[in-house]
Amino acid sequence: MTTDTIQPSPYPVATAKSCVLIADAEVTPASALVERLIRNGLEVCLADSADAAKRHLRERAVSFAIIELVLEDCDGLDLVADIARAHPQCRTLVHSRFCNLSNAVQAVKSGASDVLPKPTDVDFLVGVLLNRDMSQRAFPPSLPAPDSIRGEHIREIFMSCDANVSRAARQLSMHRKTLERFLKRSALL
DSSP, X not given: OOOOOOOOOSSOOOOTTOEEEEEOTTOOTTSXXXXXXXXXXXXXXXXXXXXXXXXXHHHSOOXXXXXXXXXXXXXXXXHHHHHHHHOTTOEEEEXXXXXXXXXHHHHXXXXXXXXXXXXXXXXXXXXHHTTOOOTTOOOOOOSOOHHHHHHHHHHHHHHHTTTOHHHHHHHHTSOHHHHHHHHHHTTOO
């Protein structure tokens, strides 16, 4: 006769005293995400920089964390690693506009539990963070079309190159004339 033992989850269960650290400059106290977390009985600590997030990590026990990859004073992956060292039981979720396969792999290697691209439905985000069974829920598709993602990326690179077509084309590894045609179609030139 064999006995099956139930393995406890390595992540915390949300309790009334659980604290969620959100390190993202775009999230405000009035955002839907913060309101939903508070409605779920969680304490929310907001940080718009890595220094503020590290201060919260020193001051209190953090059970959950939502981290943006790009912070003004630090790479979000470094913050994920700091959280994993300081609070190994913390369930860390990377939620960023800069999600791609290599960033996701690096985030998981640094200690993240999950990686979700922005924008994501708030209910889905909270469900994933709290490790709820999401198989029964139907969520609207939240990912934009690939062409719009491509266009947004090209526009970001173009603007980061101070609207210099040649430099942006080199950075994007595309022909200058092709970039000019794209920019003309999207009314950026």
